[in-house]
Amino acid sequence: MEFAGLAAGIAVGFGVLGPGLGIGILTAKSSEAIGRNPDAAGAVRTNMILGAALAEGLGILSFVLGILLWTKIG
C-alpha cells in the first residue's frame, strides 16, 4: 500500500480534470446565452446549475475514491 497516496493523487487529479473542463464550457456557454437573451436568464441559470451539479458529481466520485485510497495510507 505504499503507492496509495500516489494513486489517490492521480485519481483525484485526473478525475477532476473532466468535470472542470465541462463546467468551464457550461458556464461559458450559459454566460453567452444570457448575454444574447437576458430575458431567459432564470431558465438558463437553473439549467446551468443542474448541469454543473451533474458534472460535478463525477468529480466528487473521484474525490471519494481518493479518500478511500487515502485511508489506506499508514
Added chain:
Amino acid sequence: MELLFPKGFRFPDIPNNFALLGEPIFQIGGFSYTNAHFTMLLVIAILSSLAFAATRNMKLQPSGLQNFMELLVQGLADFVVEIGGQKALRYLPLLGTLFLFIVFSNWLSVVPFVGQVTWLHSPTADYHITFAMAFVTWVAYQVEGFRHLKLSYLKRWFNLSGFKDGPAIGGIFVAIGFIELFSEIFRMLTLTLRLWGNVIGGEIMLVVMSALLFVPGFALPFVGLEIFIGLVQGLVFMLLALMYFMFAIESHDETHEEGSHTDTDRVADLEQHPEAVAA
C-alpha cells in the same frame, strides 16, 4: 524572511486525520448513536423552534421573523413552480424541508468546533445521513411515479413496445430500459456522494488551508466559499430531487402530445385548473 520565519523556514504540519464520519457516542443494541445524530437533533430542534416561533402569532401584515419565513417559503414555492409547473407544488413540503435542513447543516459545518469537538459533527458530513435523505427522496419519487402512471410506470424500464417495429428497434428500447433501471440506482448513489463529498471536502479544505496559511483568519475567504457551496449544494439537491419527481410522473406514451389536454405540465392560468393547487 527573517521576520516571518525567525527559526528558518519549515513547511507546516498538515493535519491528515479527519473525521470522515460521525463518531459513536454510545451504543444501543447493535446500533451506535453518533455525534452526527446528535447534531441532527440540534438542527431539527432549531429549525422547528424557528418555524414554531414564526407561526405562533401570525398577523395579516407580517413583520420580523414571520416576514422572513414567508419570504423563504414563497421563494422556495416560486422556484419549484418555475421549474416544474403548478403540479410540482405538491412536492414542496418534502423538497423545502430537505433544502432547509441541508443548507443549515452545510453552514453548520464551517462553524468553528463543529466537526472538531466530540459532540458536534455536521449531519451532512456523514454519508449515512445524506444516504438517508437520498433514499427518502428516491422512495418518494418512485411512489409518485407509480401513483401517477400506475403500472405503466414500469414501461420505462421494461419496454417491449418497440418490437412491433422490428427486432432492432425493440432491442434498442430494451437496452435503454436497462440503462434507465441502472441509472435509478446511480441517482441515489450520486445524490448521496455529491452532498457528502462536497461538505467533507470543504471541511478538509478549511483545516488544510488554516494549517498552510499560518496566520489565523487568513482562511476566512475559504469560509465564504464554503458558505456559498453549502447554499448551492442545498439548491442542487432540491433541484435534482424535483427533476427526478418530474421525470417520474411524466408519461412516455407516444399519444402524449405537447399542449394537449392530457399535458398538465403547463397550466396557462390557475382558473382553468383549480384542483392543481395542492400542498
